[in-house]
Amino acid sequence: MTGNDKKAAKAAYPEGDAFPIADGFSLPETIEDNEEDKVVEFIKAEYGQYVISHHRFRGDRTVVIKREGLLEIVRRLKEDDRWNFLMLTDETAVDYLGKEPRFEVVYHLTNIDKNWRIRLKVPLAEKEAVVDSLTPLFEAANWFEREIMEFFGLDFKGHPDKRKLFLYNEFKGYPLRKDYPYNKRQPLIEYRKVGVERNHYPGERGSGFDPEIDKLL
Amino acid sequence: MAEKIDKTIREEEGLSFQDMWINLGPSHPATHGIINFKVRVEGELIKECDTQVGYLHRGFEKMCETHTWNQMLIYTDRLNYVSPVINNVGLALAVEKLLRLTVPPRGQYIRTFGCEVSRIADHLTCLAAVGLELGAMTVMLYCMKAREAMYELLEMTCGGRVTTNFTRVGGQPKDLPDNFADQCPPRFKVVKEVKDEVDKLLTKNRIFYDRCYNVGVMPKEEALNRSWTGPCLRASGVPYDVRRDKPYLVYDQMDFAIPVGTNGDCYDRYLVRLEEIEQSMKICQQAIEKMPDGAYNCQDPRVMLPPKDQVYNTIEGLINHFKLIMHGQGIRVPKGEVYQAVEAGNGELGFYVVSDGTEKAYRVRCRPPCLPLTASMKYMNEGSFIADIVPIFDSINMIGGELDR
Numbered sequence: 001m002t003g004n005d006k007k008a009a010k011a012a013y014p015e016g017d018a019f020p021i022a023d024g025f026s027l028p029e030t031i032e033d034n035e036e037d038k039v040v041e042f043i044k045a046e047y048g049q050y051v052i053s054h055h056r057f058r059g060d061r062t063v064v065i066k067r068e069g070l071l072e073i074v075r076r077l078k079e080d081d082r083w084n085f086l087m088l089t090d091e092t093a094v095d096y097l098g099k100e101p102r103f104e105v106v107y108h109l110t111n112i113d114k115n116w117r118i119r120l121k122v123p124l125a126e127k128e129a130v131v132d133s134l135t136p137l138f139e140a141a142n143w144f145e146r147e148i149m150e151f152f153g154l155d156f157k158g159h160p161d162k163r164k165l166f167l168y169n170e171f172k173g174y175p176l177r178k179d180y181p182y183n184k185r186q187p188l189i190e191y192r193k194v195g196v197e198r199n200h201y202p203g204e205r206g207s208g209f210d211p212e213i214d215k216l217l
Numbered sequence: 218m219a220e221k222i223d224k225t226i227r228e229e230e231g232l233s234f235q236d237m238w239i240n241l242g243p244s245h246p247a248t249h250g251i252i253n254f255k256v257r258v259e260g261e262l263i264k265e266c267d268t269q270v271g272y273l274h275r276g277f278e279k280m281c282e283t284h285t286w287n288q289m290l291i292y293t294d295r296l297n298y299v300s301p302v303i304n305n306v307g308l309a310l311a312v313e314k315l316l317r318l319t320v321p322p323r324g325q326y327i328r329t330f331g332c333e334v335s336r337i338a339d340h341l342t343c344l345a346a347v348g349l350e351l352g353a354m355t356v357m358l359y360c361m362k363a364r365e366a367m368y369e370l371l372e373m374t375c376g377g378r379v380t381t382n383f384t385r386v387g388g389q390p391k392d393l394p395d396n397f398a399d400q401c402p403p404r405f406k407v408v409k410e411v412k413d414e415v416d417k418l419l420t421k422n423r424i425f426y427d428r429c430y431n432v433g434v435m436p437k438e439e440a441l442n443r444s445w446t447g448p449c450l451r452a453s454g455v456p457y458d459v460r461r462d463k464p465y466l467v468y469d470q471m472d473f474a475i476p477v478g479t480n481g482d483c484y485d486r487y488l489v490r491l492e493e494i495e496q497s498m499k500i501c502q503q504a505i506e507k508m509p510d511g512a513y514n515c516q517d518p519r520v521m522l523p524p525k526d527q528v529y530n531t532i533e534g535l536i537n538h539f540k541l542i543m544h545g546q547g548i549r550v551p552k553g554e555v556y557q558a559v560e561a562g563n564g565e566l567g568f569y570v571v572s573d574g575t576e577k578a579y580r581v582r583c584r585p586p587c588l589p590l591t592a593s594m595k596y597m598n599e600g601s602f603i604a605d606i607v608p609i610f611d612s613i614n615m616i617g618g619e620l621d622r
Contacts, residue, residue: 058314058555086441090556090567090584106569108556108584112441112455115462119556140444143592151278166271166621175279182276182283 036061036116039083047073052123062119070122071132077109077118078137085109085118088134091144093152097178101125103154107134124154133159151176236264241606243272249346250617252610254594258603266598268591270620277622281581285547286312286386289581294380296583297619300339300562302331302371302383304619308581310465311557311568312386315550318520322467324388324513329466330504331374331383332559333497337408338367339562340448340490340497343614344415347487350607351428356415363411366404373400386548387521388514398505405498412494419487429483433597433609436481443596444589447564449613452489453481459560470507471500483612520548547576561586563614587613587620 040054040061050069055062065073077085090108101123110117122131133156134141145156146165153174156162164171170189173180242253251272257265277296281289293304306328313320320328341360348356368378373394375383384390394400419425435445440453450457458475460468476492478485514521518537527534540546552574558567564586571580590613597609 057553058317060555062554088444089446089558089565090569090582092569092582092584094571094580106582108567108569112457112462117463117556138444139439139442139596140589140592143588147588164271166274168271175276180279182279 034059035114036118039077039116039118042083043073043077046076060117060119062121064121064123067122067124067131070120071134071137073120074107074109074134074137083111083116084113085111085116087112088138088140088144089117091134091141091148093148093154093176095152095176095178103129103152105131105148105154129153130155130157132157135159150174153177239603241603243269249350249611250615250620252591252615252617254598254606256598256603256606261602261604263598263601263603263606266595268594270591273617273621275622277583278581281578283577285576286550286578287541287548289578290385291380291382293583294377294382295618296585296622297339297561297563297566297587297616298379299342299616300335301379301381302328302335303339303559303561303566305381305383306332306466307557307559307561307566308568308570309384309386310559311555311570312548312550314555314557315553315570315572316386316520316548317551318387318515318517320388320515321512322509323392323511324515325466326504326508327374327389327393327513328384329468329471330501330508331371331381332466333500333504334367334370335381336497336562337494337501338364338371339614340494341367341408341411343490343562343611344419344487346614347608347611348415348419350611351425353418353422353425356418359411359414359418363408366407370401370404373397385514385521387517388512390514390522392513393508398508401501401505405501408494408498412491416491420491426484428604429487429608429612431480432483432601432605433612434480434482435593435597439593439596440481443593445564445593446589447560447562447586448489448493449486449590450564451476452478452485454479459558459565463558465557465559467504468500471503473497473500483608486612545576549574549576550578558584563587563590563616563619566619583619583622585619585622587615591615591620 040063043063044051044054047065047069050066050073052064052066054064077083087110088107089110092106094104094106096102096104103124103126105122105124107120108117109120124131131154133145135145135158142159142161143165145159146161146163148154149156149159149162150164150167151174168189171186173184237258239256239258240253241256243251253269255267255269256263275295277292280292284292290305290308293308294301296304341364345357345360348354348360371381372378375381435449435453437454440450441455445453446457454477456475456477459465461475473496476489476496478489522541523534523537528538541548550572552572554569554571556567556569558565560566565584566586567584569582569584570578573579594610598606601609
C-alpha cells in the first residue's frame with residue numbers, strides 16, 4: 001500500500017481508525033497512473049470552487065463535489081468532446097447516520113469509448129436534502145432518482161415524476177436509511193375505494209381526471 | 218409518432234375514438250415476470266404507457282446490511298434467477314477488490330466457466346420466452362432441453378441448479394469433479410444443436426420476422442442516454458461489453474467476438490443473443506482447455522473456511538472456523554468503497570459496496586441491468602401497437618428478481 005492511498009482513504013473517512021493492512025493477501029496495491037486521473041485534474045482545475053476533495057481507492061477515482069456544481073460539472077463531462085461521459089451507469093445514495101453531512105448521493109459515469117469510469121459524490125445535509133436532478137442530461141436518471149427518493153427520502157429538484165417506484169403509496173418511512181430498523185412492520189392499509197385516485201394516476205377510470213371516462217362507470 | 222398516426226387516422230377516416238386505459242399485467246400470461254403496464258390506447262395504438270414495478274421487492278439491499286459477506290452471496294442467487302452464477306461472482310469480486318485479494322488462476326477459470334454456462338442458460342431462457350410468447354412453443358421446449366444440459370454442468374460444479382451459491386469470497390469452495398472435462402462436450406453439443414434448430418425455426422420465420430422487425434426500435438444515442446448495457450445495447454450498434462472493456466477474471470486471455478446489431482429492434486436483440494450463445498460456448502471450451510492445476514481458492518485463513526477434517530480434528534481449525542462463522546465474527550473487510558461491474562446476461566451488473574471495517578457491509582448497492590431497460594418500455598411502447606408489447610418486453614428480458622430486488 002502506498003502512502004497516497006492511505007492518505008486518500010483517511011481523507012475519505014476522517015474519523016476512522018488506521019487503515020487495516022491486509023499484508024498476507026496476494027495482490028499488492030498498485031496505483032498505475034491512468035488517464036482517468038486527467039478527468040479528476042480537469043474537474044479540479046475548472047471547477048475548483050465546487051470540489052471538496054478527491055481520492056483514488058482500489059483503482060476507483062472519486063471526486064466529492066458541492067451540490068451547486070453538480071449539474072454544471074456533469075453537463076461538461078458529458079458534452080465536452082475530450083471527456084465524453086455519455087453514460088450514467090449508476091446513481092445511488094448512502095446514509096452515513098451520525099456524520100455531518102448525513103447523506104451522500106453517488107454517481108458513476110462511464111466513457112464507453114475509452115473505458116473511463118469516474119465516481120462523483122455529493123454530500124447532502126439532512127435538513128437540506130435536495131439536489132439537482134440529472135434528468136435533463138440523462139433519461140436514465142429518472143428511475144434511479146425515483147428509487148433514491150422513496151428509499152432515502154432525498155429530493156431531486158426538477159425531477160419530472162416523483163411517484164414511488166417499488167413501494168406502495170401508504171408505505172411509511174424511508175427503508176434504506178440507517179435509522180429504519182430492518183425488522184420494522186408496516187401498518188395495514190385500508191381497502192382502496194373505487195372512485196378514489198390511487199397512485200397519483202391521472203386518467204384512470206374513476207379518478208375524476210376525465211369525466212368522459214367516469215361516465216362509463 | 219403517436220400524435221402523427223393519431224391525427225392521420227382521425228382526419229382521414231373520419232372516425233371518432235374513445236381513449237381507453239388498459240391494464241396489461243401484473244400477471245399476464247404473455248409477460249414473463251410480474252409487471253404492470255397501464256396503457257392508454259386508441260384502437261390498437263398505444264398513446265401513453267406507464268410501467269409499474271415492485272411486485273417482487275424484497276429489500277435485498279437492506280438485508281445485505283444485516284448479514285455477513287458470505288451470507289450475502291446466497292441472496293444474490295435471487296437477483297437474476299436465470300443466471301445466478303454471474304451475480305455470485307459479481308459480489309464476490311467486489312468484496313475481493315476491497316480486500317485486495319486475487320483468486321488463484323484455477324479458481325478464476327472455474328468462475329469464468331461458471332459465468333459463461335450461466336449466460337448460455339440466461340440467453341436460452343430468453344429465447345424460449347420469446348418463442349413461446351410469439352406462438353412458437355417448440356422453441357421453448359427445445360431451449361429448455363438445452364438449458365437442462367447447462368444446469369447439469371452447474372450441478373456438477375456446485376451442487377445447485379437454480380440457486381447455485383457458486384462461489385465464496387476468496388475463491389471456490391471446492392474443486393471441479395474428476396472427469397469434468399469429459400462431461401462438457403456432449404452437453405455443449407446439445408446446446409449447439411438446439412441453437413441451430415432455433416435458428417432454423419425462428420430467424421427466417423415470416424411470422425416471427427414480421428412481429429420483431431422494426432418493432433421497439435432503440436436508436437444508439439437514446440440507448441446510451443438511457444444507460445442501456447448488454448445485448449440490448451449491442452443490438453443498437455454500440456460494441457460495449459464489460460468482459461472486453463474492463464476485463465475481470467480471465468476474460469482478457471479468452472478469444473471471443475462481440476456481436477453487434479445495426480437496427481436496434483427486437484429482431485436484432487434476438488440475433489445478438491443467438492450469437493452470444495455461440496461465443497459463450499467458445500469461451501467455455503477455452504476455459505476447459507486452458508484450466509491450470511493448483512489451488513482454487515486463496516487459502517487465507519482470514520477469508521476461507523478451513524477444510525472440514527481440520528475443523529473436526531484440530532483446535533486451530535475449529536477456532537478458525539468459529540472466527541469466520543460465529544455471531545459478531547467474520548471476514549474483516551477494510552474500510553472503503555468500490556464499484557465492481559461484471560457482464561451479466563442482460564448487461565452490466567454493478568455492485569457498489571461500502572464497508573465500515575466490520576464483518577457486515579455498511580451499504581450494498583446492486584445496479585441491476587434490467588432497470589434502465591424496463592424504464593425504457595415507455596419510450597418503446599408509445600406509438601406502437603398493443604401486440605408489440607409482447608415482443609418488446611420479451612426482447613429486453615426483464616427479470617423481476619433483479620429489477621425489484
